[in-house]
Amino acid sequence: MAGAFIPPSFCIVPKEVTNLSQAIRIAKKIFYLLITIFFVLVFNFVLFRLLPGSISTKMAHTAHANATALANLDKYYGLNQPMVQQFLTYFTKLLHLDLGNTFASYGGGTDVWDVMASRIGPTVVLLGLAEIIAFILGTVFGVIAGWKRGKVIDKTLLTSSLTFYAMPTFWLSMMLILIFCTKANLLPSMGMYTTGFRKEIVGAAAYYKDVARHLILPLACMSLGLAGEYTLTMRSTMMDVLTEDYMTTARAKGFKEGYVLRKHALPNAMLPMVTLICMNLGFAIGGAITLEQMFSWPGIGALTYTAIANRDYTLLQGIFLLTTVSTIVANFLADILYGFIDPRIKNS
Amino acid sequence: MKGLQAMKPISRILAFLMVFVLLLALCACGSAPAGGTTTGGNASGNDQVYFRLGFKDGPDSLNPYAADVTVDQFVLSLIYDTLFAYNLQTGEITNSLCTDYTVDKNDDGTCTWNLTLRSDVKFTDGQPVTAEDVAFSLMSAADFSSLYSTDASVVDTKKITVTDATHLSLVADNDYAYIKECLSNVPIVPKHIWNQYFKYGDNGVYTADEDTAQSAKEVTPAAENMIGSGLYKWDYADDTCCTLALNKDYWNGTSDAQFFTLTYNVSNMLTALQSGEIDAAYTANASDIQSLSGNQNFKYVIGDNGDYTCVSFNCHDADYSKGNPLLRVPEVREAIDRCLDKSYIIQMAYGNLGIPDEGIIGANSPYYYDIKNYEGYKGNNPDAAVALLEKAGFTYGADGSAYTSGTRYNADGKPLSFNLYYSSDNTEDGDAATIIAAECSKVGIEINAQSIEKYTLWDYTDSYDYDMYMIEWSAYNDPFFVLNYFVWNDGANAYSTTVDGTVQYPGGWNDTGWNNQNYDALYKQQVVMSDKTERYPIVQKMIQMVYDASPISVLGYLGYVQAYNSAHWSGFTQLGGNSQGMIFTAPIVSQQMRQIQYNG
Numbered sequence: 001m002a003g004a005f006i007p008p009s010f011c012i013v014p015k016e017v018t019n020l021s022q023a024i025r026i027a028k029k030i031f032y033l034l035i036t037i038f039f040v041l042v043f044n045f046v047l048f049r050l051l052p053g054s055i056s057t058k059m060a061h062t063a064h065a066n067a068t069a070l071a072n073l074d075k076y077y078g079l080n081q082p083m084v085q086q087f088l089t090y091f092t093k094l095l096h097l098d099l100g101n102t103f104a105s106y107g108g109g110t111d112v113w114d115v116m117a118s119r120i121g122p123t124v125v126l127l128g129l130a131e132i133i134a135f136i137l138g139t140v141f142g143v144i145a146g147w148k149r150g151k152v153i154d155k156t157l158l159t160s161s162l163t164f165y166a167m168p169t170f171w172l173s174m175m176l177i178l179i180f181c182t183k184a185n186l187l188p189s190m191g192m193y194t195t196g197f198r199k200e201i202v203g204a205a206a207y208y209k210d211v212a213r214h215l216i217l218p219l220a221c222m223s224l225g226l227a228g229e230y231t232l233t234m235r236s237t238m239m240d241v242l243t244e245d246y247m248t249t250a251r252a253k254g255f256k257e258g259y260v261l262r263k264h265a266l267p268n269a270m271l272p273m274v275t276l277i278c279m280n281l282g283f284a285i286g287g288a289i290t291l292e293q294m295f296s297w298p299g300i301g302a303l304t305y306t307a308i309a310n311r312d313y314t315l316l317q318g319i320f321l322l323t324t325v326s327t328i329v330a331n332f333l334a335d336i337l338y339g340f341i342d343p344r345i346k347n348s
Numbered sequence: 349m350k351g352l353q354a355m356k357p358i359s360r361i362l363a364f365l366m367v368f369v370l371l372l373a374l375c376a377c378g379s380a381p382a383g384g385t386t387t388g389g390n391a392s393g394n395d396q397v398y399f400r401l402g403f404k405d406g407p408d409s410l411n412p413y414a415a416d417v418t419v420d421q422f423v424l425s426l427i428y429d430t431l432f433a434y435n436l437q438t439g440e441i442t443n444s445l446c447t448d449y450t451v452d453k454n455d456d457g458t459c460t461w462n463l464t465l466r467s468d469v470k471f472t473d474g475q476p477v478t479a480e481d482v483a484f485s486l487m488s489a490a491d492f493s494s495l496y497s498t499d500a501s502v503v504d505t506k507k508i509t510v511t512d513a514t515h516l517s518l519v520a521d522n523d524y525a526y527i528k529e530c531l532s533n534v535p536i537v538p539k540h541i542w543n544q545y546f547k548y549g550d551n552g553v554y555t556a557d558e559d560t561a562q563s564a565k566e567v568t569p570a571a572e573n574m575i576g577s578g579l580y581k582w583d584y585a586d587d588t589c590c591t592l593a594l595n596k597d598y599w600n601g602t603s604d605a606q607f608f609t610l611t612y613n614v615s616n617m618l619t620a621l622q623s624g625e626i627d628a629a630y631t632a633n634a635s636d637i638q639s640l641s642g643n644q645n646f647k648y649v650i651g652d653n654g655d656y657t658c659v660s661f662n663c664h665d666a667d668y669s670k671g672n673p674l675l676r677v678p679e680v681r682e683a684i685d686r687c688l689d690k691s692y693i694i695q696m697a698y699g700n701l702g703i704p705d706e707g708i709i710g711a712n713s714p715y716y717y718d719i720k721n722y723e724g725y726k727g728n729n730p731d732a733a734v735a736l737l738e739k740a741g742f743t744y745g746a747d748g749s750a751y752t753s754g755t756r757y758n759a760d761g762k763p764l765s766f767n768l769y770y771s772s773d774n775t776e777d778g779d780a781a782t783i784i785a786a787e788c789s790k791v792g793i794e795i796n797a798q799s800i801e802k803y804t805l806w807d808y809t810d811s812y813d814y815d816m817y818m819i820e821w822s823a824y825n826d827p828f829f830v831l832n833y834f835v836w837n838d839g840a841n842a843y844s845t846t847v848d849g850t851v852q853y854p855g856g857w858n859d860t861g862w863n864n865q866n867y868d869a870l871y872k873q874q875v876v877m878s879d880k881t882e883r884y885p886i887v888q889k890m891i892q893m894v895y896d897a898s899p900i901s902v903l904g905y906l907g908y909v910q911a912y913n914s915a916h917w918s919g920f921t922q923l924g925g926n927s928q929g930m931i932f933t934a935p936i937v938s939q940q941m942r943q944i945q946y947n948g
Contacts, residue, residue, distance in 0.1 A: 182619045189619045191588045195609045296613045298587035
């Protein structure tokens, strides 16, 4: 009976007890969440300072700064302080949601939150939509493949899913650009909107239409890869579920195949998908570096690339903090969600 | 609604998501906006002409004090005027904001430049451009600008005297040949906008104390502070591009392009150009040339920007130098140089985008000297390299017997084995390093090519912790900048800056450690000569000295593919009017934009 779905109406645990245990479970999860985030903060701080080289080197080569100027820069950014003091300053500021100023990118001295804020929107739009499309395709294809196991349609979906899942993002991007931009000249190959197509000039409708056109290729590229992953996962769990005893029981009761699939197979098969989707949503906040670079999409991924290239410690810290915290929070949400959709966890 | 309510939750979610995606797809349907023009948001609704120049990279900052990279320079060159400017046709530097100047030699050896400015130039906010603005720009940039501090420091900013609104005088240590070129780079910013971020110090310069050390650099570029007097004015910028609008009151002509857009991070330059997403590419790839050649709607040039690529040797003999001491033996450096077939390296590693050569001054410079005409020219000759190594005592194998194959050793058992570093973000240098290693192995020199992260590499080279590394040097039009790479004891960029006897972030560029008093003396001699015929023989002698000593091995002068949509745009001129000139560089972009025509 492993993995069997037990409808809530069969449970005999009193409601008050259930609610209390649920609250304790969530409180524990929040506690662990905070501890994890603290260690992430420590790790983020230490990691970037262990990298070889220094920001002073870059300043010396670009501004031709002398030793005094570099010492002043170190002082200005607090780099002359002991590591512990730097961490305490960093942590205190973080409590006030102050991530500091950029070291090198944007000329240095720009608020990290401001820099990241303008990039979060494009990334969330791109990767959020990609997740939705991939979820729909992955679920539908996964169910069909698992249901029609061994048939032509299963083999076709399995092969195509594996292909898209295994295909490197940069290669798929290049192929899409080659076909739809270079050869067919149907779609834009870069950016988020056409030059001059600002909302205040052309109006909201034309602007969003233009943005949508620019979204198509990066969206296709991202969602195809994710859909491949979701299809494979869904197919695998679907095949497990379909062999369970309760499925045979349901069929023996005379339910139609479609009803059995929707009512008994799908809810159970969806459980691993919830974790996977939540985790991917967490990563999505961090952007997709290769994808955003290939399509010149102005998101967090492209910003990460810039920050790494400029060795911008504070900006990188901000981005990694955002990425890791969003992943941890997504994982937390998946845990909570599990409690609601799987009665065994709620009642445990 | 009844139908929707009747649906199961999971089906409802799926249906909602499908409708959402379908709406998005419908929204995306329709024809693409036309390339080259876009329907403007002006009252008349006329089409407005955009010129969109694509860059592979993005900006660092468009703030004139924090600007650092190529995109930044382009924006500033379009927004701000300068005292002097390049003449696109001749490549010479001519008057711009400055209409006239005289140079007086003072008794103490210094020179005074007396400048007269145009009186009819206004910033885009209506304020006149005055001598006070010029003085402020030089004074504030000298100590503060990331990009222009070296240029502004060419004059003694403590001794700038403003006579009246259109006259000022500048004092320089000497009548350096490069003063005009340096002054042609410094953007003239409005004092009434930027003055608030600086403090006029006791030492007579605009500077900032510690509390406000970064305040000017922290100013976010916007229409209210990016006020200039140039051909274009600030329109807007976001994370994808910066757009400038034509300054219709510009004093020195106009352009067909009503808007100039600098498009950032274009990863597929050829595709963007062909699909009409950009009108021109600042740099395209060598592999794009074939496609561009076969299409009559596009034209390209391969321009020489004066940059050269080379292998730099650590031949510094100080205690703190951590390089392999064998590279201090001139015969070893020369042997490596003679192993290298420069033509082959440029062809194979750099996509043939460049001119193989071995002198330190580029072929596009008026001071170019073809080193092949030098009587001491050696050229690629592996046999001669072997002879040099034998002469230097590298006649042994690993086991101490006479050398037959593999790596050569000297009598002390020291092998000819060196590390060759290259920046990990430069695949071309990586290819070149691989070829160099292969060529050197044929004569018994072992080269270990290693990819190193860029800033780490700079840390190593600054502290003389390297044997050899690949580096590209860029140059001013005047040869002073290239020549002073090797100056050691004196000069504007002398390298011998030390703190407590050890090198701490040196003040110059000579990370080879090679030094020669005669060279330094010649540098001081030529750098004050304005007469080319008088100066050229000295420059030529210095090129020969560097060639003979081989502190670096020049591989060639790099070329840049610059392309544009010739169906929409025409009238481009290559810098200097020659076939090796660039069509887009920051100093000439404003003049280029005034020349080109939009063909519809």
